[in-house]
Amino acid sequence: MLTCPLCSAPLATADHGVACPAGHRFDRARQGYLNLLPVQHKNSRAPGDNQAMVEARRGFLEEGHYAPVAERLAELAAQQRPTRWLDIGCGEGYYSARLAAALPKAQGYALDISREAVKRACRRAPSVNWLVASMARVPLAPASCDFIASVFSPLDWHEAQRLLRPGGGLMRVGPTQGHLMELRERLYDEVRPYQDDKHLALVPEGMRLAHTEVLNYRLRLIDPASRANLLAMTPHGWRASAERRAEVIGHPGPFAVTVSMRYDYFLNDADAPAAS
Template identity: 75%
Template sequence: YYTAQIADALPNADGYALDISREAVKRACKRNPNLSWLVASMARVPMADASCQFLASVFSPLDWLEAKRLLSPGGGLMRVGPTRGHLMELRERLYDEVRDYSDDKHLALVPDGMQLQHSETLEFTLSLSEPQDRANLLAMTPHGWRASAERRAQVIEDPQPLKVTVSMRYDFFVLQ
């Protein structure tokens, strides 16, 4: 979804996308055939050094050194990830204990030569009244397989709407 949105916004760019799941790549190829899709890990991208002007990592693990290797000088990296408040209401219903984490812990991993140019947080509330909407939300998060089946079913089948906070941090880095 995110890759397709970026590709639509940059129609004249040569776009490449990757996922470690062969099935996910098969589905993505059908969704946006204008991109070159790769079954690969961000830890070892089969592309040449300095071959990318822009990289995007949206709610996915990021290998910072691999990103630096791929970027050409002056190239940018957009990283979008959850904040500590992301889906908090859902997490509180799924787990007995919700782990806290720092919204900016990833900044300690940024390699020399990459500089943070911009950062902001986007936050809004969703109200999910339909069971299928709650099931879809669970399916697109790690909570869909981490949480117990019993707790997932309780969230999906609850007759009350689930109000949940979506909170993400956007950072843009440039390779010097």
């Protein structure tokens, strides 16, 4: 299942980690994850979300604001009855843990390029195989996954297709143009329209849209710390002015916002790719 990020050969369990036949070794961290992101595959010294961003997201999610998003993802995944699944761009593991709970008999893998995020994710579900790895070079064998989840995450469509077995599926979850509209109206003089189906033009030949739905609900953010965490975990935390951010955080009384998520499920109809 796991493949070497340097030579693509299969990885087998070795002392305190994994190794390939060519002698490339990767140790397991004390938290339980495997770091399969070689230095030559990094675009920076510490790629992905930093500790502050991870903590902000963890704080916001732990309050349950996006629990309906995770619950619907878990329901849709359970309908597919996968035996092996992957959460690609898992962050600190909030959605991965929900998938693991909904799919107790399946083998679960979750990866992110941020080591800070994966370190915290390990605490959520010990049964999941947690990986620090590149989403553009996923260290898993071709046609090894029945189900892939991509939640708020950049996606390499051809890499996802390589990982899916024929008949397997990818669930992409992302915001619609109405997501957090009230917040965006407070932060910017002009709210730019967002095309929430633009990803459909990127779907490779051999994959097809099999299901789509939208989840909408309202949040009432009472605690200023919750608003601060929401800003810190989104691009609005650095795009908007400090003055506008302070106004949102210090808003008197509850601050109501709309959560609007689009779920798109794509089936892989292509033949299984040949192993390299």
